[in-house]
Amino acid sequence: MASEITNNGNGEMSKEERKVYDRQIRLWGYDGQKKLREIKVLLIGMQGLGAEIAKNLILSGVNSITLKDHTEVSILDCCSQFLIPRDSQERNRAKASMSAAQKLNPNVKVIVDTTPIEQNVDSFVTSFDVVIATECSPTTYKRLSELCRKAKVKLFIADVYGLFGYFFQDVNFKHNLYGEVFLDNKIYTDSLPAKIPRAYFLTSALLKFQSESNRKPNPDTCEEDVDELKSILNPTLDQLNISNNIFDEYYGELFCELSPTTSIIGAMVSQTAIKNAMDKPIEKYNVFFYDHIEHEGQFHLL
């Protein structure tokens, strides 16, 4: 029966692939899909947000994704890590995620890497087209940003705190580096206070908390952690003449990586990375915030 449509047999997408990707090819075309098939991704951090990013990119049909995490599964992973089966015997996060991740799409090479990024040599990142990092320390982010800028590798850095989340991107190698935006107080000297988005204050305070305590705010110690955050945030707000209570509603929802927001930030990062792969970057901006109280997601250039 002459009813099948196949490719020309020159190593193009198989008929099966076309069927699976049909609904997205109708959005970004065959050319877009072909570009995606060449992208090699390094994904650092396999907690809830990492799982979301892995899911979205594997479903979309990238060439390969390296799931990098040296840490062990924790009880808090149950808030958003859906790739790790509950009865998991493998305690390393990346290893425990491997099987479910690969099942999402057999066409994508899924690779597990359990070496801490801090132990990799600088040239490590150059073998990838895109690096996406989550759940690292602020100093690691700073180093990655400088490294990727030098190597001209596209970089996304994303984190979720409870229902709040943000990501940083460096895709055209022109705007401020991660450290300049979040760690060096450059923003305060560069911009008028009124131009600084509210979510920025919260993010930089959370990062300072992380640098000082070597961890994110934790539900076990929620009250102390909120007090600590306020003590970081309020002096800055006072200096800029901003009322201290603007974040009152936010503090109660900053613990763990919570699924609704890993879903939103994970998808926003993935989609922005996908658009990049198709040469349609959102390059005017370098930071995105999801504000869980205002229910808004906005890009900024900081």
Added chain:
Amino acid sequence: MAAAIAGVFQPEMQNLIKESKVLLVGAGGIGCEVLKNLVLTGFSELEIIDLDTIEVSNLNRQFLFNKESVGKAKSHVAKTSVLKFNPNVNITSHLGDIMDTKYGVAFFNKFKLVINALDNKKARSHVNRMCLSCDIPLIESGTMGYSGQVEFIKKGVSLCYECLPKSEPKSYPMCTIRNTPKEPIHCIVWAKFLFGQLFGESDEDVSVEQTVYDGTETKVSARQWAEIIEYDPKKLLEKIFYDDIKYLLSMESMYTGKKVKPVLLEPSFFETEVVEYRHVLDSEVLTLEQCKSMFLACIVSIKQKLDICQNKCLVWDKDDDDFMNFVVSSSNIRSAIFNIPLKSHFDIKSLAGNIIPAIATANAIIAGQIVIHALRILSGKYERCQSVFLRELPNHKGQILVKDKFLQKPNPKCMVCSTDGEIVLSIDINKITVKQFEELILKKKLNMVAPDVLVDGRMIISSDEDDELDLYEKTLAEAGVNHGSRFSVDDYFQNYSIKIMLQHKEKAQEEDPDFEIFGNLEELNTAEKNNEAEPEENDEDCLIEKDESCVERVDDDLSISDEQAHDMVTDKKQEDDSVIKEDMMDSDPEVIKVDQEISNEEILAMKRKADEASEDINEAKKSRVD
């Protein structure tokens, strides 16, 4: 599960999450993501319903399914998949239609919250009515390509799903389809009809064939003729693409003025031997010769399917390769005859199947926002639950996830959620039968399931089969309906009632609509005045076809789009040309192109809505901070 860990949520919220029973309607693109988010957040009393089974084209986004699950029930597989990462949750999965009478008020009343992750207007309207009548908060959602939205619906608090008019499915005048196609879509709609005529349950009212088939005085239908010639592919080809066109050309009045006359194909086109159809890439545009081979080949395959089919009647389906090839080849050959550009298999499938592009990321963003809305609703913060729109690209302020300025209040004139909802129906009471009234107006147009109708206190339609009223075949006039009659219509199943005031309007000409519905008498009067002042000037098609008898209009919704078909809330009157143009410039041209002919209007409505929402956003923020 976040709610199982102390300190993640405030204690009150923690309990609400653990104890609230939630119904999720739909286990498709958005449904899979929402189910995952609900379960991870700690919701532990869930029911999920879906009537579909899993298809290969779902796998790029419906991540709870994989190759092995193709063909199985979505709701059951979704449940099994989430239990792997959280076994401590009570999920009841239903394989079924939410509009089934099984799921009545008693079923809905079990839930604290209902979430819609549906793909069609009819089911959305139905759940909307059920939730209004049970006074259960509802979260309504949808995505289309990169865009999407989340809406909160609660009786008396917000707009309901039916408070604002929805865009209607595109329709084409039958005479354009039959005689004067101008665009590829006209030929595609025609090809789908032709398929029904040859292989399906032919609808007598809309016949495509023009000529007398056996050359004698007795007329036979296309189906009968095809059976006589035993579906000989070459004879069909010649009949459809030569004889019928010749017949069209013989009608002199048909192609006057601007209209493009069909051009007969060379007779040699029909004489060549049957060559086997060669496969080509589906994104390439086929040549006329290739279309011919494809046509001849698929007729043979479809005939075989018809022979083994139980009721000797095939239903067109975009996912059947032979059926699809039939539409591709015949629409393209017809396009060539009418000097319309040919299209690729890929593009024709989009149009014929009304396929809406869908990606994992947009669904995940919308699903995340749905669950955040759910948390706000459970804690009673309704004022936080404005509609949220996901834009394709950030607006000038960088916003990509944008919310409405305010929670929009219910429309006091809404025929669904307002208690004194009354609509005006303009209709010819001497032409429409009681049965047509029930089927076309109450069920199809007004989305009812089991209506009872009283006219001035007398019952003319009953949902109870034991009531033998024997009025179905009578016209409304014969059933005692007059100009100015008031219908009181009740749907006990939906617990929905509406009053309809009837205005008799004679259907003088064939092209007059069978019926029209207005919000009130004023609207009807204005519409009539406008009609007199500028007769149909806005509709290009009508202008061109005016002197002909455009009998029926054809809804191009024959195949209901399967994936997240998005019905946007839109007020057409607000649409402004300049804004639309700007929007198109600002967006990704490739994407627009893909969607253009299916649902451009809906996309634009969505963008516009998102823009509107963003405009006064600063003000809203300021006022909140204050």
